[in-house]
Amino acid sequence: AVVSTQSGHYGRGIIIYGEFKQIQEGSKVKRTKKILQVPVGDKLIGRVVNSLGESIDGKGEIVSDKYRFVESPAPDIAMRKSVSESMQTGIKAVDAMIPIGRGQRQLIIGDRGTGKTSIAMDTIINQKGNDVICVYVGIGQKESTIASNVEIKKEKSTDCDSALIPLL
Numbered sequence: 001a002v003v004s005t006q007s008g009h010y011g012r013g014i015i016i017y018g019e020f021k022q023i024q025e026g027s028k029v030k031r032t033k034k035i036l037q038v039p040v041g042d043k044l045i046g047r048v049v050n051s052l053g054e055s056i057d058g059k060g061e062i063v064s065d066k067y068r069f070v071e072s073p074a075p076d077i078a079m080r081k082s083v084s085e086s087m088q089t090g091i092k093a094v095d096a097m098i099p100i101g102r103g104q105r106q107l108i109i110g111d112r113g114t115g116k117t118s119i120a121m122d123t124i125i126n127q128k129g130n131d132v133i134c135v136y137v138g139i140g141q142k143e144s145t146i147a148s149n150v151e152i153k154k155e156k157s158t159d160c161d162s163a164l165i166p167l168l
Contacts, residue, residue, distance in 0.1 A: 017052060039064035045133060048150055057150065090126025091119065121149050
């Protein structure tokens with residue numbers, strides 16, 4: 001798919017997603033006249049999707065009635081609901097040292113092989129029955145790592161509300 005980005009100070013551009021090797025100078029392409037957007041909402045809960053919101057879990061296409069532009073500003077801080085309740089990860093050392101507010105976004109950074117993904121997946125699994133929606137975004141994760149995380153969730157028979165989004 002060839003989609004345009006929002007125009008700014010430098011004009012308009014295009015992004016090519018999918019097969020592009022056959023496109024070369026002189027090739028004819030057709031514009032969609034659409035700005036890049038991804039599906040949002042409850043239809044993503046329990047799914048594994050790529051960065052375009054396309055299903056990669058084998059459970060079929062995601063049909064949503066809600067979409068959001070990829071290039072859109074985050075909600076204003078003043079408009080966000082304040083954090084008044086803590087969320088337990090289920091990992092005692094983490095819960096004792098690092099208070100995590102329910103509803104907050106969490107960024108886990110560190111060197112390769114230090115257990116960042118394990119902490120995130122354990123936290124997601126431990127939210128079962130707590131009325132929490134978890135979204136795991138694996139930036140730069142290998143497809144095999146994402147696949148093993150999906151299997152871990154299945155093995156733990158967790159039906160917690162979560163979505164896995166690898167950004168490869």
